[in-house]
Structures are given as C-alpha cells and as structure tokens.
Amino acid sequence: MQFLEPKTTEDLIIHPKKIEDIRKWFMLGQQLGKSNRILLLIGASGSSKLSAMKVISKEFDFNVCEWIFKAEVDRELLMEDGDRGYHYKKQSELFQEFLIKVSRYNSIFSQKERILIVKDFPNTFLRKGNEEEFWTILKKYKSIGTNPLVFILTDTNSKSLNIEMNLFPDKIRGQLGIDTINMNPISTTLMKKALKQICAKMKEHEHVDSKFIEPTQSIIDDIIAQSQGDIRNAIMNLQLVSQQGSIDLSMQTKSRTKKAGKAKKTPTDKINKGVGRDEVLGIFHGVGRALHAKKEEDPDTKKIKLTHNPDSVADCFLSQPGNYIELLHSNYLKTFSSIDDVKDFTKIMSASDIFQTEYRNADKLHVLNLNLVIRGAMVCNTEPAKGFRPITGYANKKFRSVEEKCLQEYLSQSTEFNDGHRMSLKDYFVDYTGYLKLFKSFGAGSSSL
Amino acid sequence: MALWVDKYRPKELSKLDYHKQQAIDLKRLCEQQDFPHLMFFGCSGAGKKTRIQCVLRELYGPSAERLRNETMNFTTPSNRKIEITTVSSNYHIELNPSDAGIYDRVVITDIIKQIAQTNIIDTNGQRDFKVIVLTEVDDLTKDAQHALRRTMEKYVATCRLILCVNSTSRVIPAIKSRCLGIRVASPTHEEIIGILNQICQKENLKLPAELARNIASKSERNLRRAILMLEACKVQKYPFTNNQDVPEIDWQRFLNETANQILMEQSPARLEKVRDRLYELLSQGIPPDIIFKVLVQVLSKKCEVEVKSQIYEFASLYEFRMQMGSKQIYHLEAFVAHFMSIYKKYLIQATEMMMDMDE
Numbered sequence: 001m002q003f004l005e006p007k008t009t010e011d012l013i014i015h016p017k018k019i020e021d022i023r024k025w026f027m028l029g030q031q032l033g034k035s036n037r038i039l040l041l042i043g044a045s046g047s048s049k050l051s052a053m054k055v056i057s058k059e060f061d062f063n064v065c066e067w068i069f070k071a072e073v074d075r076e077l078l079m080e081d082g083d084r085g086y087h088y089k090k091q092s093e094l095f096q097e098f099l100i101k102v103s104r105y106n107s108i109f110s111q112k113e114r115i116l117i118v119k120d121f122p123n124t125f126l127r128k129g130n131e132e133e134f135w136t137i138l139k140k141y142k143s144i145g146t147n148p149l150v151f152i153l154t155d156t157n158s159k160s161l162n163i164e165m166n167l168f169p170d171k172i173r174g175q176l177g178i179d180t181i182n183m184n185p186i187s188t189t190l191m192k193k194a195l196k197q198i199c200a201k202m203k204e205h206e207h208v209d210s211k212f213i214e215p216t217q218s219i220i221d222d223i224i225a226q227s228q229g230d231i232r233n234a235i236m237n238l239q240l241v242s243q244q245g246s247i248d249l250s251m252q253t254k255s256r257t258k259k260a261g262k263a264k265k266t267p268t269d270k271i272n273k274g275v276g277r278d279e280v281l282g283i284f285h286g287v288g289r290a291l292h293a294k295k296e297e298d299p300d301t302k303k304i305k306l307t308h309n310p311d312s313v314a315d316c317f318l319s320q321p322g323n324y325i326e327l328l329h330s331n332y333l334k335t336f337s338s339i340d341d342v343k344d345f346t347k348i349m350s351a352s353d354i355f356q357t358e359y360r361n362a363d364k365l366h367v368l369n370l371n372l373v374i375r376g377a378m379v380c381n382t383e384p385a386k387g388f389r390p391i392t393g394y395a396n397k398k399f400r401s402v403e404e405k406c407l408q409e410y411l412s413q414s415t416e417f418n419d420g421h422r423m424s425l426k427d428y429f430v431d432y433t434g435y436l437k438l439f440k441s442f443g444a445g446s447s448s449l
Numbered sequence: 450m451a452l453w454v455d456k457y458r459p460k461e462l463s464k465l466d467y468h469k470q471q472a473i474d475l476k477r478l479c480e481q482q483d484f485p486h487l488m489f490f491g492c493s494g495a496g497k498k499t500r501i502q503c504v505l506r507e508l509y510g511p512s513a514e515r516l517r518n519e520t521m522n523f524t525t526p527s528n529r530k531i532e533i534t535t536v537s538s539n540y541h542i543e544l545n546p547s548d549a550g551i552y553d554r555v556v557i558t559d560i561i562k563q564i565a566q567t568n569i570i571d572t573n574g575q576r577d578f579k580v581i582v583l584t585e586v587d588d589l590t591k592d593a594q595h596a597l598r599r600t601m602e603k604y605v606a607t608c609r610l611i612l613c614v615n616s617t618s619r620v621i622p623a624i625k626s627r628c629l630g631i632r633v634a635s636p637t638h639e640e641i642i643g644i645l646n647q648i649c650q651k652e653n654l655k656l657p658a659e660l661a662r663n664i665a666s667k668s669e670r671n672l673r674r675a676i677l678m679l680e681a682c683k684v685q686k687y688p689f690t691n692n693q694d695v696p697e698i699d700w701q702r703f704l705n706e707t708a709n710q711i712l713m714e715q716s717p718a719r720l721e722k723v724r725d726r727l728y729e730l731l732s733q734g735i736p737p738d739i740i741f742k743v744l745v746q747v748l749s750k751k752c753e754v755e756v757k758s759q760i761y762e763f764a765s766l767y768e769f770r771m772q773m774g775s776k777q778i779y780h781l782e783a784f785v786a787h788f789m790s791i792y793k794k795y796l797i798q799a800t801e802m803m804m805d806m807d808e
Contacts, residue, residue: 329779333721342717343790346783350767353774385717396728396778403732410734411534426585427493427673429734434698435677439684 012052014183015190021181022052026060029148038142038176039150040168043183046230049152052183053117062115062148096137099149119152134167142176185229194231195220195238202242215241283320284391287327289313291335291391293378310374314367321370325352330395332377337385348376409433454676457648460514462503465496466647467640468633475500475631479507484578486601488586488612488625491633494671497613500633501582504611508576509540523559525552541580547588554593557583558600565604579608586612587619598623619772635670638662644672645679654683659691667695700735701743708747715789720782727781737777741768741784748788756795763787 012019022041029037041049057064099116141149151168168178186194199215219241227234294307317324329349336342355369410428459465462472462479478484487504489497505513516536521544523531531552535544542564546556564581589597598621601610612628614620636644642661649656660682668675681696682689697705707726710719730740745764749757763784771780 326776333717333724336717339715339717339720339786339789339793342720343783343786346779346786349779350770350774350783353776353779354770357773357775395724396732399728399732402729403734406732406734426734426736430700430736430739431494431671431674431677431698433734434700435681438681438696438698 012048012055014048014052014186018181018183019052019056022056023059025179025181026056026148030060037148038138038178039148040153040173040178040180041150041183042153042180044185044229045154046227046232046234047183047185048231049183050117050119053115053150053152057115064117065114065147066117066119096140099137099141114147116147116149117152118150131167135172138172138176186231187229188224191224191227191229191231191234192220195224195234198235198238199242283317283324283327286313286316286324287331287391290328290374290377291332291381292384293381306378310371310378314371314374317370318367321366322356324370325349325356325373326394327391328373328377330393331391334389335385336381336383338383341380341382345376345380348372348380352376406433452677453648453652453680454673457644457651457676458499458502460503460506462500462507465500465503466644467636468496471631471633472500472503475504476507478629479504484508484576484609486605486610486612486628488614488617488620488628488630489633490614490617490630492635492671493615494668494673494675495633495635496672497633498584500631501611501613505538505541505580505582508580509538513538513540515539521560523549523552523555525555531556540576541582543582543584545584546593547585551590553589554596557589557593557596561597561600561604561608561610565600565608567607578606580611581608582611582613584613585615586624587614587616591621594621594624598627601627636672638665638670641665641668641670641672641675645675648676648679652683655688657689657691660689660693660695663693664695700730700733704730704735704740704743705747708744711744711748711785711789712751712792715793720786720789723785724778724782727778727785731778737771737781738768741771741781744781744784748792752792752795756791759791760788763791 025037025039041053043049054064172178173180199220215238220238223234223237223241227237289308290310290313295304296307297303298305332345333342336345352369352373355365355372358365406429462476465472489501491497502514515538517538519535519537521533521535523533525531529552531549533544533546533548533556535542537543542560544556544560546553546560549556561581564579583597586594586597597610601624610628612620612624617625617630642658642665645661645664646656656679664675664678664682668678678695682693685696686693703726707723707730710726711723713719727740731737741764745760749760752760767780767784767787770783771777774780
C-alpha cells in the first residue's frame with residue numbers, strides 16, 4: 001500500500017475535474033490572500049480523499065499536518081499535572097490547542113506553509129449537544145488561525161453519525177465561508193487503469209515483492225466489481241490475490257465473470273469467497289434482490305436454482321428485520337403479475353407478522369422469519385411482472401400524517417360528547433366523526449346544531 | 450349543541466328503556482353492602498357505558514356526575530413517559546389503559562395502586578370503596594391482564610373495578626371469574642324503534658313507521674348509531690318521508706366501494722389500490738375488525754355456496770391471525786388476495802359453464 005502511494009497528481013485516480021476543483025480552492029486562497037480558509041471534503045470510504053489532499057498540498061508546497069488523537073500519549077503528557085493522579089484534558093480542549101498552536105507556530109524544521117487536515121473527529125463533538133462547542137472553536141480559528149484547514153468526512157448511512165449534517169449545517173457553512181467538495185466513489189474505468197498501472201509497477205520493482213504473480217484480467221475485473229468504488233480495498237485485494245495466484249481461484253472467477261458483464265447494474269456475484277469485503281447491501285438493494293430474484297438452471301441437475309443465496313441476503317438485514325419486511329411488503333405487489341402468486345406470498349407475510357409479534361426468543365425467531373420472507377418472495381413469484389419497477393418507499397408513509405391528524409382531533413374532542421365521559425377511540429371514529437361531518441355538510445340551519 | 454345521543458341518554462337505572470329486569474337487579478346490587486367487581490360485556494352501541502354511569506350514580510348519587518378531565522403521567526421501567534387522559538369524579542376514575550399500547554401493564558398497576566392506597570373518607574359513610582372504570586379491557590395485552598388480576602385481589606378492600614369489554618373471549622379466565630359478568634345485549638329492532646319514537650316525541654317531530662324500521666335495520670342493532678342516523682335524517686330532510694334515504698357515513702361508503710373494486714378486477718395492481726384504500730381507512734381510525742367484517746359480508750354476497758365456504762375459511766383464518774399479530778394490513782391484504790384468487794377461478798369456471806351451455 002505505502003509503496004504505491006500516489007506522488008503526483010497524475011498518479012491520482014480520481015476524476016481530473018475533481019483535482020481541478022481542489023486546485024482551484026488552493027489557488028483562490030492564495031489569490032485572495034486569505035490563508036485560513038476551511039474546506040470540507042466528503043466522499044465514500046476509499047475514494048482517496050486524503051491521498052488527493054496530500055498530493056495536491058505538496059504541489060502547492062504545503063506541509064501536511066494531521067490531527068491524530070491518541071489517548072495514551074495524552075496521558076503521558078499530562079502526568080505532570082499530578083498530585084491528584086491522572087488528569088485528563090478534555091478532548092475538545094486538546095483539539096482547540098492543536099488547531100491554534102499548530103497554525104501559529106511553524107515547525108522549526110521547515111519554513112514551508114502548513115495545511116491542517118482533520119480526519120478523525122474528536123468523539124466528543126459527535127455527541128449530541130456538543131455542536132455549539134465545535135462551532136465556537138471553528139469561529140475562533142477563523143479569526144486567529146493562519147493556515148488552511150481541511151475536514152475530511154466519510155459518507156455514512158446512519159443519521160446519528162452523519163457528521164456533515166450535524167456539525168456543518170448550512171448556517172455555519174455560510175457564516176464561516178466553508179467550501180465543500182464532494183468526492184465520488186472511484187469509477188470502474190479509472191480503477192481498472194489504476195490497477196493495471198499498479199501491476200506494471202509491481203513487475204518493474206520485483207525486489208519489493210518477489211512473490212508477485214500478475215493476476216489475470218478476469219480476477220482484476222472481479223476485484224473491481226467487489227470493491228464498490230473503494231480503491232484501498234481494491235489494492236489490498238489485489239495484493240492478496242497476486243500472492244496466492246492459485247489456479248483454482250482464477251477458474252472459479254472465470255465462470256463468474258461471464259455473468260458480471262450482464263449484471264453490470266445489478267450487484268456483484270458473491271461466491272468468490274477468496275476476495276472482497278463482505279457485501280453490504282442497502283435496504284433498497286436487498287429488497288430488490290428478493291423481489292427480482294434471479295434464477296438460473298443448474299447445468300448438471302437441470303434444476304432451477306436461485307442465483308443469490310437467500311441466507312446471504314438475510315444476513316445483511318439481521319439488525320433490522322422489521323424495516324426490511326415492511327419495505328418488501330410495500331413494494332412486492334408491483335413485481336407480481338399473477339394474483340395466485342400474490343395469494344401464496346400473502347400467506348407467508350401474514351404468518352411472518354405473527355412471528356414478528358412474538359417477543360419470546362425474538363432474536364432467533366426474527367432471523368428465521370426474515371429468511372422465510374425472503375425465500376417466500378423469491379420462490380412465490382413464478383411469473384414476475386416485466387419491465388423496470390423501481391422500489392418506492394414505505395406504502396403507509398403517506399397515511400401517517402392523516403393518522404396523526406385524526407388522533408389529535410380525537411384527543412381534543414373526545415370529551416365534548418358523551419356527557420363529559422370519554423368515549424373510546426373506536427366509537428369516536430366509527431360513529432361520531434362520520435355523522436358529525438354529515439351534520440356539517442347538510443347545513444348549519446338546523447336547530448340541533 | 451348536545452347530540453341527541455348524549456341528550457337523551459338515561460341517567461338513572463330506573464329510566465333505562467330496555468333490559469328492565471337487569472336494571473332492577475343492578476339496583477338491588479347497589480343497595481347491598483357487598484358490591485362485587487363488575488364486567489359489562491356486549492356489542493358496541495348496546496348501552497354498556499350508559500349502564501355503568503347509571504350504576505355509579507346509584508352508588509354515589511348525583512355528585513358522581515361532576516366530572517373533571519385529568520392527564521396522568523406514568524413512567525415505564527425503561528424510562529419512557531406515557532400520558533393517559535382520565536375522567537374522574539370524587540368517587541371514581543375512568544380510563545382506557547390500552548391507550549398506552551404495549552405499556553398498558555404499567556398503567557394498570559400504577560393507577561390501581563394510586564387510587565387504592567387512599568381510603569375514602571366520606572362523612573355520609575355511604576360507601577367505603579372507590580370505583581375504577583376500565584374500558585376496552587379486551588384490548589389489553591395478556592401481561593396487563595395478569596397484572597390486573599393480581600391487583601384486583603390485593604386492593605379489594607378499598608376499590609372496586611368496573612370493566613367494560615366488547616367480547617369476553619379475549620379476557621383471561623382469571624379475570625372473568627373474579628367479576629360478576631353482566632351481559633348487555635344489543636336492543637332489538639322493536640326496542641330501537643320505540644326509543645327513536647320517544648326521542649321524536651320529545652323533539653316534537655313526526656317519525657313515519659317505515660323510516661323508523663329502516664333506520665333500525667340499518668343500524669345493525671347499534672343504538673348509538675341508530676340515534677345518530679335519526680339525527681342525520683332530520684338534518685338532511687324534514688319533515689320525514691316514508692322512504693327517505695338513510696344517509697351512509699363516508700367510511701361505510703368508502704368501504705363498499707372498495708369491495709366493489711375487488712369484485713371488478715382481480716390483479717396485483719388492483720390489490721395495490723385496494724391496499725392503499727385500506728391503509729386510508731385504518732389511518733382514519735376505523736378498527737380493522739370492522740373493515741374485515743364488512744368486506745366479508747359484501748364480498749360473500751356475490752358468490753355461490755361452495756365458494757362462500759372457501760371464503761369463510763380464509764376469512765376466519767386471517768381474522769384470527771389479525772388478532773394475534775400486530776400489523777393488521779398484512780392479514781387484510783392476505784384475505785383480499787385469497788378472495789381475488791378464488792373469485793377469479795370461480796368466474797372463469799362460470800364463463801366456461803356458460804360456453805358449454807351455449808354449445
């Protein structure tokens with residue numbers, strides 16, 4: 001990995017346009033004479049955010065200064081504080097110190113300008129309620145800092161961990177003039193090019209790794225497909241594969257890659273256990289896989305087989321079976337064309353709700369239940385509907401607001417009738433609301449109203 | 450602007466219009482020193498709540514009618530806060546514990562403790578117990594019902610429970626055996642007609658016999674609905690005519706339309722539309738069991754006997770599962786899908802038969 005680290009912008013395998021964007025940011029800073037500009041660099045993991053930053057800073061003659069938080073080091077540093085034993089400085093204080101001191105005092109070894117890069121966020125800011133503290137530090141930096149500051153953020157799916165949303169809301173961005181550059185996952189073509197280059201390089205420098213065997217094209221394709229735009233992962237896999245170089249593996253991949261071309265849009269095949277990270281399916285993706293189950297004929301036994309193992313699909317959603325099943329339920333009807341198939345599947349769904357409601361042994365039962373539903377969806381649909389059927393969100397979502405409104409209405413009105421006694425929800429909605437509407441619609445002239 | 454339903458609700462046991470013998474029995478029960486826990490059961494609109502209020506009045510006099518609304522707060526062991534609105538007088542408190550959803554057990558234990566731990570100090574020395582009225586007890590979780598059973602025994606010295614349920618089948622036997630069950634049967638058509646006539650007399654209206662019968666049969670022996678219908682008729686058109694339309698309320702119309710849509714086309718796409726409509730009904734607070742009932746009634750009318758038996762088989766299966774499960778829509782949908790599948794086959798068979806006949 002380290003050996004292969006990019007040294008010039010030509011080595012970088014991100015899109016030239018993005019490089020240009022980052023360059024522009026640097027140049028703008030120099031032109032304006034403002035040195036303490038702040039940049040947000042956002043992208044999926046392994047989209048070479050940090051590498052790009054390092055290379056380009058070098059190009060502009062900056063020294064890179066990275067924020068690294070190490071608990072142990074700090075403890076040693078702070079020992080002196082001590083009659084009362086250990087004294088921990090707050091992370092936020094340390095962070096502030098880092099920002100201000102580093103930007104004030106230049107390194108004694110070089111006279112180059114420095115650029116600060118923050119990649120690992122101090123945990124304390126991620127906690128709810130601590131955003132203010134972070135902002136004050138940022139504002140302080142903006143007023144006294146002298147060097148450019150770059151924050152590198154990784155995209156995440158989970159909301160609570162979404163640093164971009166929590167720590168950098170639009171308001172703050174506007175106030176402090178923070179620029180944002182989004183990095184995309186690395187495209188297949190670029191990745192291919194890069195891996196080829198790497199192979200070539202490895203051959204040149206045989207002394208680095210004498211065991212290196214060049215992998216076949218099909219393996220490289222496989223690696224690329226599985227890395228899902230993550231260059232770090234791809235290179236690591238490449239290294240692994242090139243060292244094994246076993247014939248078995250290449251045979252196995254060969255038979256797979258035939259399909260890979262066909263299934264470009266749909267996900268990678270996940271039989272090649274030798275390489276690749278565990279597949280992480282988005283929930284939409286997983287639902288799609290169950291609903292548009294691909295089937296193939298086994299050449300030996302002539303039996304129809306599922307392309308994707310339902311178990312592995314189920315494995316991706318163990319933590320949220322309820323959500324998965326609900327999304328599946330909201331979308332399955334579009335992919336069925338025969339009502340008889342639907343009948344079979346609803347039978348399973350109905351049973352699954354019973355399982356899902358059971359709270360004893362829930363951990364085991366819910367996993368089985370998830371499996372049941374996925375298998376049901378894959379098998380029941382004997383005549384899938386043709387054409388592109390995108391998965392849309394949860395079906396009951398649009399009715400939530402109605403539900404809430406009705407409930408509010410009920411709470412505010414429930415004691416108005418019935419002599420002050422509360423009436424039950426059922427009675428209210430089944431009888432009263434309907435008639436009240438009728439009374440209103442027939443006009444106010446009536447004596448009783 | 451009291452609705453007629455509320456305006457003409459009898460306040461005393463002696464003024465009840467039907468189940469007169471039962472009223473007399475209740476009255477005697479109140480006169481005794483030994484007052485048991487009570488459980489009123491019967492269909493909705495039969496008059497359970499009315500009777501409960503009458504019993505309370507009988508026990509404590511008119512001051513039991515002085516009501517106030519209160520919001521009570523409960524904290525679950527997992528530190529979740531729940532709010533429950535209650536209605537109470539000095540002598541009793543009325544609440545629906547199933548408002549708390551799955552946390553109903555906490556509500557049950559806490560409220561009974563709170564109420565029962567204090568003795569009533571009444572100068573008249575009328576009654577030495579307070580009353581807790583719990584509604585929709587059949588919707589409680591099993592857990593809560595067991596909690597109810599324990600607390601019922603423990604605090605019997607200071608409080609009595611009056612439970613109000615639709616069907617005793619979902620109440621655990623332990624509770625059933627601790628209460629005196631009082632069945633409030635739905636009024637007969639004649640009784641409903643009688644009451645409607647009484648109300649019209651008091652309102653100085655003339656109610657044609659035909660219309661009264663019409664309303665009574667349409668109300669499905671639900672007195673509350675019958676009175677609301679009568680008032681709706683009055684608002685719609687007065688003087689009454691004999692063959693006046695009894696207005697249907699919107700969810701009924703909507704549900705009937707939905708059933709017709711199912712009969713018109715049997716395909717996954719149609720099922721999806723039907724599902725959306727069912728969602729809409731559910732979100733407007735129409736209970737799923739009523740939806741289920743109406744659907745089965747309307748749909749099975751269109752079928753032959755053999756098909757009917759199949760439909761009822763699935764209806765009973767999914768209705769049962771719906772009670773067991775938590776996502777009602779799955780089971781409603783499963784029933785509709787099964788019906789569509791069966792009905793489609795039936796239609797194809799029927800047309801084939803027709804063709805054979807033609808040949």
